[in-house]
Amino acid sequence: MRVFTPNEITAGAANKYLAVLIASKYARVLNDFPRVSTGKEKKLTTRALEEIAGPGGIEYRVVPRKRPTE
DSSP states (O other), rough: OOOOOOHHTSSSSHHHHHHHHHHHHHHHHHHHHHOOOOOOOOOOOHHHHHHHSSSSSOOOOOOOOOOOOO
């Protein structure tokens, strides 16, 4: 199991908390795609964190939530 340090994952996001949130949402997207089982497959969360920590990273956009008007 690979261990990601906060310095590695903050290279692709503003802070470590945002990086983990982006990775979890990206892992959910990866889960929707069909996979070919080759036996030794990486976990989706590991793949997502590698994408964030790697060169190029994942492009994302923070969209502010709209508060319901009462």
